Amino acid sequence: MQTIIPKTLAVFSSLLRADFITQWRNRRSFILLLLVPVIILISWKGIVDKFGGPFALSSCITIGLVAIGLMGYSNSIARDRDKGVFQRLRVAPMPSWCIMGSRLMVQLVMILLLTIIIFIAGKNIDHITLTPSGYAISILTSLVGGAVYLGLGQLIVGLIQNPETVNSTSRLTYFVFIMVGMFGELGVLGDQLKEIVMWSPYGTVKRIIAAGMQPGT
Amino acid sequence: MAMISGNSILQVEGLNIYYGNFHAVRDISFHVLPGEIFGLLGPNGAGKTSTLSAVEGLLKPHSGSITIAGYDTHEKLLYAKAAIGVQLQATSFQPELTVNEILQLYAGIYGVSLDKKNLAEILKSIKLEETAGKKFRQLSGGQQQRVSLAIATLHDPKLVLLDEPTSGLDPQSRRQLWERMEAMREKDHSVLLTTHSMEEAEAVCDRIAIIDHGRLIAIDKPELIIENNKTNPEVIRASRRGKITLEDVFIGLTGKAIRS
Numbered sequence: 001m002q003t004i005i006p007k008t009l010a011v012f013s014s015l016l017r018a019d020f021i022t023q024w025r026n027r028r029s030f031i032l033l034l035l036v037p038v039i040i041l042i043s044w045k046g047i048v049d050k051f052g053g054p055f056a057l058s059s060c061i062t063i064g065l066v067a068i069g070l071m072g073y074s075n076s077i078a079r080d081r082d083k084g085v086f087q088r089l090r091v092a093p094m095p096s097w098c099i100m101g102s103r104l105m106v107q108l109v110m111i112l113l114l115t116i117i118i119f120i121a122g123k124n125i126d127h128i129t130l131t132p133s134g135y136a137i138s139i140l141t142s143l144v145g146g147a148v149y150l151g152l153g154q155l156i157v158g159l160i161q162n163p164e165t166v167n168s169t170s171r172l173t174y175f176v177f178i179m180v181g182m183f184g185e186l187g188v189l190g191d192q193l194k195e196i197v198m199w200s201p202y203g204t205v206k207r208i209i210a211a212g213m214q215p216g217t
Numbered sequence: 218m219a220m221i222s223g224n225s226i227l228q229v230e231g232l233n234i235y236y237g238n239f240h241a242v243r244d245i246s247f248h249v250l251p252g253e254i255f256g257l258l259g260p261n262g263a264g265k266t267s268t269l270s271a272v273e274g275l276l277k278p279h280s281g282s283i284t285i286a287g288y289d290t291h292e293k294l295l296y297a298k299a300a301i302g303v304q305l306q307a308t309s310f311q312p313e314l315t316v317n318e319i320l321q322l323y324a325g326i327y328g329v330s331l332d333k334k335n336l337a338e339i340l341k342s343i344k345l346e347e348t349a350g351k352k353f354r355q356l357s358g359g360q361q362q363r364v365s366l367a368i369a370t371l372h373d374p375k376l377v378l379l380d381e382p383t384s385g386l387d388p389q390s391r392r393q394l395w396e397r398m399e400a401m402r403e404k405d406h407s408v409l410l411t412t413h414s415m416e417e418a419e420a421v422c423d424r425i426a427i428i429d430h431g432r433l434i435a436i437d438k439p440e441l442i443i444e445n446n447k448t449n450p451e452v453i454r455a456s457r458r459g460k461i462t463l464e465d466v467f468i469g470l471t472g473k474a475i476r477s
Binding site: 003004005007010015018080083085089090095 | 273274275286288295296298299300301303305307309310311312313314318319321322323324325326327328352375
């Protein structure tokens with residue numbers, strides 16, 4: 001009997017389906033990750049008037065990206081690695097990139113969803129509107145920015161084996177990124193820190209997204 | 218040490234595995250024939266799981282060759298992987314997925330078309346019809362093992378690798394698993410299993426290999442291993458009830474010291 005290798009596309013779509021089901025079953029944690037940027041957007045009416053819509057939207061999207069990359073992604077990878085989920089998949093006849101490729105694809109869809117929800121909330125709550133090209137480019141820059149935080153999440157998971165330690169490290173990193181990023185950027189923590197934040201992953205991603213929102217400027 | 222067999226389903230030749238400077242598997246050679254249940258025995262840390270991991274393609278050996286169903290794992294790894302079914306020692310599936318979804322996922326991965334009728338048959342064969350919609354994390358240890366075994370045999374593989382499949386199972390579940398292994402043998406499928414249970418090795422294995430400190434120290438039919446070692450003074454010393462058992466031979470050959 002001839003041994004048959006399944007088609008990579010069929011394998012990838014099976015993995016994607018399973019990963020999306022898993023993500024859907026964990027939707028409560030995704031909603032919690034979404035809640036923080038949406039709450040910030042709602043409570044930032046003054047900031048919108050002072051710094052403009054793109055500043056508020058890009059800050060909220062960046063906060064969501066940090067949460068997805070550092071907490072959502074890294075924790076799910078650490079847990080599944082600990083349980084042997086990846087090991088079981090690795091003995092199957094498929095290219096190894098399929099396993100992580102499918103996981104990353106799900107995260108990119110989550111980033112897309114986050115960006116759209118922030119845009120909807122911004123329009124309905126703070127009446128922030130962008131040009132069609134502004135929306136399109138900022139979705140693209142959000143995906144690029146999201147990749148930065150997925151990379152950082154992967155770094156944490158690569159350096160730390162224990163899922164509990166990954167969980168606490170990613171939470172701590174998230175907290176530091178958000179607090180220092182948000183307040184540092186506003187100049188509350190001094191000019192030197194403001195400069196550092198501007199060139200940090202938080203500041204860089206935020207500025208790229210904000211620039212994408214105003215392609216004409 | 219091992220006989221070279223042209224029609225063997227698995228051929229391991231001169232396998233060496235290192236972890237840094239630690240030589241975990243030392244020049245191991247053996248083969249598994251079609252329709253044979255082959256047991257790999259050894260104390261903790263002897264090199265059983267490392268050997269199995271190399272066969273599964275999870276570990277890259279330092280030297281040696283592994284051929285599965287005619288496919289060299291160096292050259293045709295995906296084909297070799299497609300020819301085996303695997304039940305790992307510490308395997309879990311995504312805990313949020315149901316039994317149905319896990320079976321569908323692996324059917325897709327192994328290229329098996331699974332309609333409702335096939336799915337129902339598989340669930341019936343592992344006696345999980347009632348729990349098909351249950352999430353994997355909600356299953357008992359025995360039920361999880363059954364799902365794992367069903368997935369290992371889903372694509373009708375020529376060789377099934379089972380890493381300590383009965384550890385933690387109650388006697389009923391263990392017997393059921395033995396019957397499944399024997400059913401695989403009847404279909405001319407081969408099984409390579411690692412186990413700590415001498416009772417299991419004697420009950421189901423056609424041949425066994427004993428590994429210690431990464432070396433193959435005995436390979437034969439269980440009754441012949443007992444026969445060939447019954448006059449060994451270490452084995453006689455290990456004997457507890459006068460009659461020499463496989464466990465006595467195992468203790469005699471590998472020593473009484475507890476391994477970590």
